[in-house]
Structures are given as structure tokens and as C-alpha cells.
Amino acid sequence: MENEKILEIKDLHTGFRFEDKYFDAVDGVSFSLYKNELLAIVGESGCGKSTIANSIVGLHDKNHTRVSGEIIYDDENVVNYSEEQFNKIRGKDIGFIFQDPLASLNPLHRVGEQIKEALIYHTDLTKEQRHERMLYLLGRVGIVNPERTARQFPHELSGGMRQRVLIAMALSCKPNIVIADEPTTALDVTIQAQILDLLSELQNEIHAGIILITHDLGVVAQMADRVAVMYAGQFVEVAEAKELFRNPLHPYTRSLLHSIPQSDAVGAELNVIQGMVPSLKNLSRDGCRFAPRIPWIPDSEHEKNPILHQISRDHFVRCTCWENFHFENEGGC
Amino acid sequence: MWKTVLRRVLLMIPQLFILSIIVFALGQAMPGDPFTGLITPQTKPEAIEALREKAGLNNPIPVQYKDWMVRILRDGNFGQSYTYKMPVSTLVGNRVANTLWLSLLTVILIYLIAIPLGINAGRYQDSAFDKGVVIYNFISYAIPSFILGLIFLLVFGYKLHWFPTGGSVDLGFKKGTFDYAMNKLYHMILPAITGAVLGTTGTIQYLRNEVIDAKTQDYVKTARSKGVPTDKVYSHHIFRNSFLPIAAFLGFTITGLLSGSVFIETIFSYPGMGELFISSINSRDYAVMNTLVLLYGFLTLLGSLLSDIIMTIVDPRIRIE
Numbered sequence: 001m002e003n004e005k006i007l008e009i010k011d012l013h014t015g016f017r018f019e020d021k022y023f024d025a026v027d028g029v030s031f032s033l034y035k036n037e038l039l040a041i042v043g044e045s046g047c048g049k050s051t052i053a054n055s056i057v058g059l060h061d062k063n064h065t066r067v068s069g070e071i072i073y074d075d076e077n078v079v080n081y082s083e084e085q086f087n088k089i090r091g092k093d094i095g096f097i098f099q100d101p102l103a104s105l106n107p108l109h110r111v112g113e114q115i116k117e118a119l120i121y122h123t124d125l126t127k128e129q130r131h132e133r134m135l136y137l138l139g140r141v142g143i144v145n146p147e148r149t150a151r152q153f154p155h156e157l158s159g160g161m162r163q164r165v166l167i168a169m170a171l172s173c174k175p176n177i178v179i180a181d182e183p184t185t186a187l188d189v190t191i192q193a194q195i196l197d198l199l200s201e202l203q204n205e206i207h208a209g210i211i212l213i214t215h216d217l218g219v220v221a222q223m224a225d226r227v228a229v230m231y232a233g234q235f236v237e238v239a240e241a242k243e244l245f246r247n248p249l250h251p252y253t254r255s256l257l258h259s260i261p262q263s264d265a266v267g268a269e270l271n272v273i274q275g276m277v278p279s280l281k282n283l284s285r286d287g288c289r290f291a292p293r294i295p296w297i298p299d300s301e302h303e304k305n306p307i308l309h310q311i312s313r314d315h316f317v318r319c320t321c322w323e324n325f326h327f328e329n330e331g332g333c
Numbered sequence: 334m335w336k337t338v339l340r341r342v343l344l345m346i347p348q349l350f351i352l353s354i355i356v357f358a359l360g361q362a363m364p365g366d367p368f369t370g371l372i373t374p375q376t377k378p379e380a381i382e383a384l385r386e387k388a389g390l391n392n393p394i395p396v397q398y399k400d401w402m403v404r405i406l407r408d409g410n411f412g413q414s415y416t417y418k419m420p421v422s423t424l425v426g427n428r429v430a431n432t433l434w435l436s437l438l439t440v441i442l443i444y445l446i447a448i449p450l451g452i453n454a455g456r457y458q459d460s461a462f463d464k465g466v467v468i469y470n471f472i473s474y475a476i477p478s479f480i481l482g483l484i485f486l487l488v489f490g491y492k493l494h495w496f497p498t499g500g501s502v503d504l505g506f507k508k509g510t511f512d513y514a515m516n517k518l519y520h521m522i523l524p525a526i527t528g529a530v531l532g533t534t535g536t537i538q539y540l541r542n543e544v545i546d547a548k549t550q551d552y553v554k555t556a557r558s559k560g561v562p563t564d565k566v567y568s569h570h571i572f573r574n575s576f577l578p579i580a581a582f583l584g585f586t587i588t589g590l591l592s593g594s595v596f597i598e599t600i601f602s603y604p605g606m607g608e609l610f611i612s613s614i615n616s617r618d619y620a621v622m623n624t625l626v627l628l629y630g631f632l633t634l635l636g637s638l639l640s641d642i643i644m645t646i647v648d649p650r651i652r653i654e
Contacts, residue, residue, distance in 0.1 A: 059554055083563055091560035098558075103551035106570055107650055117569075118559040153649040169559065 006176050006209050007033040007056070012069035012079075014048070014055045016280065022066045023280045025051045027233035029069075033177065033209040038200075040212045040220040040241070042256070043230035046277050049213045053179045055079075056211075057094050058086040073177075092122040095170030095208075099182040101162035105154035112138075112150025115169050122173045137168040142198060160191035164198070171202055178203070178210045184219060196223055217260060221245055226314070229253045232278060232289040235308065239315040249317045251297070251325045252290050258327065271327075288319040296328045297321055334645065334652070338638065345634050352630040356623050357398050363617065388415075401623070412620030416613070421624050424609070429591060431501050432598070432605035435521050435528075439594075440586060442529035447536035452572055454537065455544025466537060474534045482527045482600035489523060496523040499602035524601040528594055536579060543575035550574070580647045584640030588632035 012029045015022035026048045033039055041049045054060050055067050058081055070077050073089065090096070098104040106114060112134050119130045138146035141164040154162055163183060170178060180199065184192040196219065203210055212223060220227055224241040229252060237250040248254045255273045262268075275293040283289070288302040306319035385391055389400060404410045411421040454466040490498035497503070501520050506513040547553060548571060556570045595607035602608065606625065613621035644651045 057558060059557055087557075087560045087562055089560070090558055096555070096558035098551060098555060100551055104555045106552040106556070106574070108573055108648065109569075114555075117556070117561060121560050121562065155650045166555070169555070 004035040005032050006035055006073070008070070008072040009052075009056070010070040010072070012052065012055060012071065013067070014051050014060070015066040017064045017066070018281060023283075025233055025280055026055065027285070029230075029233075029235055031228060031235070031238065033211060035176075035209055036203070036207050038203065038210045038212055038223055038225050040214060040224035040227045041230055042214060042217065042220055042227060044215060044277050046279075047230045048233040049215075049230055050181050053096075053181050053211065053213055056177075056179065057090050057096065058083070059096075087121070091118040091170075091175075092173045093175050094177045094179060095173070095175035097163075097166050097170045097178065097180040097183045100186050101159060101166050102154060102186075104166055105162060107154055109153075110150065111152055111154060111157065111165050115150075115165065115172060118169060118172045133172070134168075137172055138165070140202075141165070141168045141171075142194075143168075159187050160194065163187060163191075163195050167195070167198065167202070171206065171208075174206050174208075176208055178208045179213070180210060181213045182215070183212070184214070184216070192219070199223070217256060229256070232283055234289065234318065235316075236290065236318045237316065238308070243312075243315055247315075249311065249315070249322045250290075250319070251294050251321055254322075254325065255294075255327075274328075288321055290319070291321070294321070294325070294328075297325060301325075334642075338642065341638050341641075345631070348634060349627065349631060353402065353623075353627055354398070356626040356630075357401065358394075360619050360623055361394055361397075363614075411624045414613075414618055414621045416616045416618045416621070421620050424621065425606070425624060425628070428604060428606050428609045431603065432607065433591060434517065435524060435598070435603060435605055436589065436591070436594075438518075438521050438525040439528035439532060442525055443532040443536060446529060447533040447540065450533070451537040451540025452544055452567075452575065455541040455548075455575070456567060456571075458541075458545055463541075466541070470534050470537055473530050476531070478527065478531050478594070478596045479600055481530060482524070482597055485523055485527050486600060496520075501604050520603070524594075524597050524603050527601075528597050539578050540575055543578060544571055547571040547574045577644075577648055580643050581640055583643050584638065585633075585636040587639060588636035591628075591632055 009032070010030050012026055013024050014026040015024040017023075029048075029052060031039070041052065043049050051060075056071055056078075058067075058078070060067070062083075067079055069079060071079050073093070078086070078089070105111070112131075115134045115137060116130045119125055119133060123130070125133060134150060135146040138149055143149045143161065143164055149157065149161065149165075154165075157165065163186075167183075170180075178199075183199070184195055187195060199210065199212075200223065202208075212219070214220060220241065227237075227239060227241050227244045228235045229237040229244075229250065231252045237244065237248070237253045239247075244253065245257070248257055252273075255271075258271045259273060261270055273293055274295070278284070278289075278292070284292075287304065288306045291297070291299070291302050301321045301324055303320050308316040308318050309320070310316055389397060392400070401412070404412065409422075411425075413419070414421055414424050417424050450466050450469075454463040457463055486498055489495045497520050502513065502517050503520075506516050553566060553570055556566050561569070591606065594605075595611055597603070598605040598607035599611050609621065610625050612618075613625065
């Protein structure tokens, strides 16, 4: 029961159209999500993490996006679902929590109405029952006075309360999968911790699998069971969270961890990763995509067509450049 | 909020006072006076001079202004129209009703045309329908009202004889009867359509842009992620937000109903406020002209206040303090 697979993604490609050409922002991503599990997807802005999230429930503008591969939910490949088909699973089976809680709530509707909306389309509850359920949900996400908050408009709430409302909304139909796209980025640190605690607590209650998208390694360390590190549209390292932090292998993962400011190193120069994330149009599709940012590593260390290598039972690393990787200032070996 | 409204109303008094000075000064700056047009080779200059003296036009300008203001404030008397030989308030009162009905019809037509065109053009952006709407918008924006009015008048009035070419009601109808109302409506159709075609441009453009903009908002994504059907996403989330700028103009639209359209009423010789305004300027009918400009100024101020009040009703984020 513990290891029941609830979502499987195989070779997902999501491309955006520029003029007449499609450029893949997600380029061959595969992973599975299990019940009760929290999978974190980490990476820089623009690496394609949110694109994965949007592809799973078909939130992209279909006129400008091409999604291929397999997204298997409930024994069905949902990749080419129509909007109507997606609407049956969105909100009901898959809940979504977004980054900016103010922009994500409709400014003209009362908070309570917005939470009840999903219940209208996915449940048989009567109007009174929906109201009861909405108040219960608000209370459940830690809103002190649900009656009052339900009547308020989003702009009248604090950032933390808005995110609680969004969580209540996402969980209103007890989804099997929750996708949280940078749920704490717009919040300050104390509120972040509260929101993350709330998420774990609710996960234990409804046994959902959570995909947590973030660029905050601190959040990952605190929350995740498994971590996928993403760079330029591909997973470069996938591992159990404990394993990843104890034994990071891919140069990108190591560089990220190396760049975290240390409290005992005040005044020391912060380590940065050279260069920039390549833009979608200029991204070279051949060879190791991280190579341009570690130019001191000779070409011979990279694979021609890097694949994910299994290092141990649950640890996968892309390319071979990790084997002899060292930071630039460490000298060769 | 009502305290603020009261303060805004009180604030209108100095604004209107300043406006009255400007209006009066500009009226005086125009060459000629109401009696210039009466001069024929047979008129004795002394007779004209006597008329001027009697009307107070020979007094110093500040004195004339003072007399005008005192009459308005003390007696509510806006003066006597030189041209129509009747009190300005009666004259304007008659015209206001005509203009109000015409403008109401125009606005109803504008919304009937613009709302479906605007929201569907925005919803189906870049479709053939959208391109058609954009072309319509270019054309209606580019045509001056008097050209379109003249074309309609020529084609549907003089050539096809479908609609009357002027006036607001034919002779021989008894006021208050159904036929009278229908005849009035019949006279209003052509000017109303002209006004509506020109008036739709802004509304369509605003709605289309707002819908396109709202589609990309995060709250729309949230609604979709909840599994809300597409039609409901549009009706509940996108359209309501898109109507905000239209609502913001509603106050001006309502007060605009009373001021009428100068060009359209003149072209269709429709006896409304706009037509009265032009003719009063042409005949230097100071009393009428000044009263109308003051009225327009008052309506503009009222419109902006109404718009603010409407905004607080439709948008919960806005509170006037």
C-alpha cells in the first residue's frame, strides 16, 4: 500500500512555439510518484519545473504548446486529453497550489465562494453542505475565524492566509495528487515554515502524493522524500533526499549545494555558478547541457549523449562528468 | 463613504464657480453679440444700440458677470434666450428630454453591439471573427461622425426614404399616445445607429484587450486548475474582471446621456441639447450658451463622482476614503 504508484510520467516533452518552431522546455523527463510521497523538483528559474507541473494537468495554452510522451494517471494516458477531460480530473484528483497567492485568487470574488467552486463541479453536495465543507476546510488549514474569512475578499487577507486559502481550495476534493508550484516563494520565512508544516500534516491526513516544485534547497531538505534536480529541461540527478544531501554527485547538484551561503562563513566570498541558464532557443541539444558552465572540465569527461545512469538502487545521475568533477578553485586531480 | 461623497459634492461648488468665470469670459471674447445678425440696411443703429443697452450688454464685463450670477443664484433664473424669446430653463428642459431618449437608445445599441463583439473577439483571439471585429473597429474609428451621419442621411433618408431626415416627431400626433412614442422612436433610429456605430469602437477595444489580458492572469489558471468548465471560467472569472474599465466609464456615460451629441443632432436636425448648443453659439445667444457649458461642466464633475461610486460597488478592492 505504501508504495502504490499513482502517477507515472514517461519521456515527457513539452515544447513552446516561437513563430513556427517548437522548442522543448521539458526534454525527456520520466518519473513516478507514489502515494504518501513528497517528490521535490529543484532547479533554477527557467529550467522547466513549472512546465512539468502545467503539462500534467494540461494548463498550457494549447495553441502555443506541444506536449508528447506519456502521463499515466489511473491507467490512462492523459497527455492528449481535451480541456473537458482534464476538467474532470483537475481539482478532483489533482490539486494545484500556486506561487503567488494574491494573483492566484480572483480579486472580485469572496474567498468562500472561490473555495466552494471546485465542490460545485466535482461533488454532489447540496449548497448547504458545500458551505459546511468550505468552513470545515478553512478551519482545517488553520484559519481562526472561518465564517469571517469566507466573507472576505483576497486583498483583505495576509499573504500567509491567502496561501492557506489556496491550500484549502486545492485539497477541497481530497485529491490523490497535489502539485505545489513554489508554494512558499512569495511568503516570508516564518510563514513559509508554517505553510510547509501544514502541507505535511494534510498529506498525512489524505495520503496524497505531492510534487513540490521549488528552488529552495532548504525547503527540499526539510520536506522531501525524493528529489529530482533539474537543469535545462532534463533531470540531472534523482535520489532519495537523504542520499542526495549526503552524497550529491552531479556537478550541478554539487554546485547548487556549494552556492548556499553558510552562516559560519560570513565575509567569505559566495560561490557562484559561472555563466547563465541557456535560453530555450539557444540551448544546444547535444552533449552534456551543463558543460558550458564548468568549462575547466575537459570535454573527454562528458558523454556524447548523456543518459541517466543508475548509481545505486534509488540514485540516478546524468552524464559521466560527475566522476572526476572538482570545483575550479580546487585544482585538478 | 457618504462623507466622501458629500465632500466631493461640496468641492464642486468652487470648481463650478471657476468654470463660470471662464465660460463667461470666453463668451465675451467671441466677436459680435446677439444683435449683430439683426442688422440689415434698414435697421437704425440707434435701435440696435437701445436693444444692447436694455439687455445690459453695454455694462462693464465684470458687472455683466455679477448680474448673471446674482440672477442664477438668487432667482434660479438662467436668463432669457435672445433667439427663442423664452426662459433658458424652459428651453433647455424641452431639449433635455429629446436628448435623453436619443442617448439612451444610442447607449443601449452600443452595449448590444459592443459587448458580444468585444468579449468574443477577446476570447477567440486571432480567429477570423476577431480579425473581422478589428477591421470593423478600424473603420468605425476612422470615420468622422459627420461623414457617417451624412452617408446614412443620404442613403436611408433621402434615397431610400426609410427614415425621416430630421426633427424628433411628426406633426399630428397627440402627446402621450402610443403612436406618438413610436413616431419619436422612428425619428431616433437613424441618429442612434450613427452614434452607436461610432461609440462601439472604444468599448469593443477595451473589452477585447481586457479579455485577452485576463486570460493570462493567475486566477484564471487557478480556476482552470479547479476543473471549472471553460464557459464558466469565462463567465465567472474573465468577463467580470474585463468589465471593470467599462464600469469605470459608466458614470461618464450616464451624464453624457444628457449632454447629447453636437454633431449627430446637428446633422439630423434633431432638437436636442447638442443642436441647441451649436445654434446658440452661432447666434451668440449668451444666456443659452453659458448655461449649457455650465451644465456640461456640472455633468462632467458628476460623472466622475458617479464613476468612482460605481467602481467601489463593482470592485471590492477600491474604497473611496
